[in-house]
Amino acid sequence: xxxxxxxxxxxxxxxxxxxxxxxxxxxxxxxxxxxxxxxxxxxxxxxxxxxxxxxxxxxxxxxxxxxxxxxxxxxxxxxxxxxxxxxxxxxxxxxxxxxxxxxxxxxxxxxxxxxxxxxxxxxxxxxxxxxxxxxxxxxxxxxxxxxxxxxxxxxxxxxxxxxxxxxxxxxxxxxxxxxxxxxxxxxxxxxxxxxxxxxxxxxxxxxxxxxxxxxxxxxxxxxxxxxxxxxxxxxxxxxxxxxxxxxxxxxxxxxxxxxxxxxxxxxxxxxxxxxxxxxxxxxxxxxxxxxxxxxxxxxxxxxxxxxxxxxxxxxxxxxxxxxxxxxxxxxxxxxxxxxxxxxxxxxxxxxxxxxxxxxxxxxxxxxxxxxxxxxxxxxxxxxxxxxxxxx
Numbered sequence: 488x489x490x491x492x493x494x495x496x497x498x499x500x501x502x503x504x505x506x507x508x509x510x511x512x513x514x515x516x517x518x519x520x521x522x523x524x525x526x527x528x529x530x531x532x533x534x535x536x537x538x539x540x541x542x543x544x545x546x547x548x549x550x551x552x553x554x555x556x557x558x559x560x561x562x563x564x565x566x567x568x569x570x571x572x573x574x575x576x577x578x579x580x581x582x583x584x585x586x587x588x589x590x591x592x593x594x595x596x597x598x599x600x601x602x603x604x605x606x607x608x609x610x611x612x613x614x615x616x617x618x619x620x621x622x623x624x625x626x627x628x629x630x631x632x633x634x635x636x637x638x639x640x641x642x643x644x645x646x647x648x649x650x651x652x653x654x655x656x657x658x659x660x661x662x663x664x665x666x667x668x669x670x671x672x673x674x675x676x677x678x679x680x681x682x683x684x685x686x687x688x689x690x691x692x693x694x695x696x697x698x699x700x701x702x703x704x705x706x707x708x709x710x711x712x713x714x715x716x717x718x719x720x721x722x723x724x725x726x727x728x729x730x731x732x733x734x735x736x737x738x739x740x741x742x743x744x745x746x747x748x749x750x751x752x753x754x755x756x757x758x759x760x761x762x763x764x765x766x767x768x769x770x771x772x773x774x775x776x777x778x779x780x781x782x783x784x785x786x787x788x789x790x791x792x793x794x795x796x797x798x799x800x801x802x803x804x805x806x807x808x809x810x811x812x813x814x815x816x817x818x819x820x821x822x823x824x825x826x827x828x829x830x831x832x833x834x835x836x837x838x839x840x841x842x843x844x845x846x847x848x849x850x851x852x853x854x855x856x857x858x859x860x861x862x863x864x865x866x867x868x869x870x871x872x873x874x875x876x877x878x
Contacts, residue, residue, distance in 0.1 A: 493523065495678070499743050503557030517737045518550045526824030532652040539720050542654040547725055555740050559698075563690050565710035565718075567722055570731045570739070574673065574693030575601040580723035581689050582638060585667045591633045593654060594640040595622035599671060600749040602640070621658070622652035623783060629660050636664075641670040641687070644787075646826075647695035647799060647856060649674070649774045651765025651783050654790055658686025673697075673827075678750055679793040689715060694739050695797075700749050704738040706731055713847040748824070752861060756793035759864035760857070762798055763871065771853070796826055799856045804878055807837045807845040812877050819862060821872035826858035831867055833857055 509516045523533040523542040534543040542548050550568055559567035570820035571577040582605060586592060594606060594618050606617040618632040620643060639661050644650040654670070661668045668683045669689040675793075676697040682690050692698070694706030709719065724730055731739075761778060764770050773780065775796045787794070804810045814822060820833040836854040837845060846852050859867060 488672055495747060498558055498561045499746065501779075502561055503554040513602050515551060515554050515601050515737070515740060515819075517733050518545075521545050521547075524840050526728065527856075532635060532693050535630055535721070538725065539717055544858045545733065546728050546730060547720070549736070550738075551731075552731060553734040555731075555736045555743075557632050558743060558763070559599050559694075560678070560710050563710040564683050565690065565715045568708060569709040569716050570694070570723075570736060571707035571709070572729050573705040574691065574695060574707040574737070576598070576670075576727070576729035577691050578671070579585045579605055580719050580727065580729065581669055581691055581709050582610075582640070583584050584719040585638050585669075585689075586610070587637075589635060590615050591635045592617045592638045593628070593631050593633075593636050594619050595645070595650070596620065597630075597644050597645060597647065598640060598642045599646065599823070602642075602671070602811060606854040610801050620650060622657075623650050625653045625656050626650070632664065632666070632793050636666055638664055640670075641668065641682075643680075643682075644674045644776050644791075644794070644796065646674060647782070647854070649776050649797070649799060651776060651787055651790075653786060654685035654687055656683050660867050661688075662686055674797060675791055675794065676746070676750065678747060679795075680791050683710070685790060687853050693827075694742075695825060697746060697750065698739050698742050699739070699825075700742040700745065700828060702825070702828030702830060704735045706735060715854070749861065750793070750795055753859055756859045756862070756864040756867065757795045757798065760859055760867055760871070761798060763868045764798065767871075769873055769875045771850070773801075773804050774799040796858055796860075798859070799854055801853050802851045802855055802878065804853055804866070805838070805847050807852075808836050809878055810835050815871055815875040816877055817866050820857065829861045831858060831860040841866050 504515055505528045522544045534541045538547040594617055618631050620628045622628050642651050658668055668687045670687050672680055672682055672690050673696055680757045689709055689711045692708050694708050699706060748838055761775055764773050775781060775798050802810060814833055814835050817833055820831045823832050824830060824834060834856050837852055840852055
């Protein structure tokens with residue numbers, strides 16, 4: 488099927504799989520081994536000289552993980568991929584491999600919590616500086632590039648305010664200046680956005696979310712060129728030992744099989760809940776990239792094939808107690824971080840704000856994020872409607 492090798496159906500169901508090598512089993516096996524043996528000293532010598540060239544030790548390459556790597560790279564339109572134990576590990580390795588003491592990083596505002604921690608608490612100890620800038624203002628963002636900027640970090644869309652960046656414009660400038668670009672693409676998944684097509688060097692996604700789809704394993708992914716993945720593999724990946732384990736990789740392979748179907752269903756549910764929220768009097772405004780009310784709607788249409796799952800909205804509430812009451816009343820939505828699984832979730836921004844600091848005049852204190860899972864839209868809307876009665 489070489490003529491179809493870029494089709495999603497081929498990638499998810501055939502690419503990287505060699506059934507004859509594992510007893511014609513339909514599902515690839517979990518190669519649960521710590522190391523691999525050799526017939527000759529010469530073979531072992533070759534493996535020791537290049538751990539990315541063959542199987543030596545499962546801290547490096549493993550056959551189950553390799554099937555997953557091939558599929559994830561192809562989905563992103565990338566040459567290669569590395570898979571980590573979780574998203575934070577992927578972020579850590581991708582960034583650490585590309586900066587040194589004295590370098591500068593330009594990042595969007597409010598990246599993922601553990602990305603911020605890496606920038607503020609860890610890299611600062613080694614003479615690496617970080618500037619946070621508004622990625623929605625492309626010219627203003629680019630103007631923050633310095634002579635010693637070595638990495639630009641993007642997150643599009645952001646997981647709370649859903650801000651997006653002009654990937655093509657930023658990628659072009661970065662290439663001209665020899666600056667590595669890296670993006671957190673977890674919101675969209677490869678099915679709805681392929682940043683490499685717009686000139687981004689390293690694409691990260693937390694496979695814990697949509698790739699898994701079942702809230703039963705963690706995972707993090709980096710995709711990019713062979714050279715970049717090799718650079719990361721031979722340093723941070725092997726040294727930190729934070730590559731994914733074979734069983735967890737197998738769970739992600741299982742999740743990939745249904746990725747398009749799950750995203751299609753979640754997209755339909757998202758549109759239904761979005762329409763309901765826009766009609767709800769207790770909702771001040773909503774944030775969703777592919778809704779015409781979104782400030783960056785046209786840019787979202789240009790670089791995103793779709794959007795689903797996460798909706799943020801500002802609730803009309805005069806106190807934190809009212810917001811908490813609304814969230815506590817929800818029964819179909821579990822209160823939890825993360826997203827991408829089968830279950831719908833809710834999290835209010837005020838969960839991290841002490842009551843005595845709550846300010847109803849600050850919209851961000853009244854921000855609530857919903858994740859819409861695989862339940863029926865009517866089931867979720869009925870639950871929301873009941874909870875809004877208390878506002």
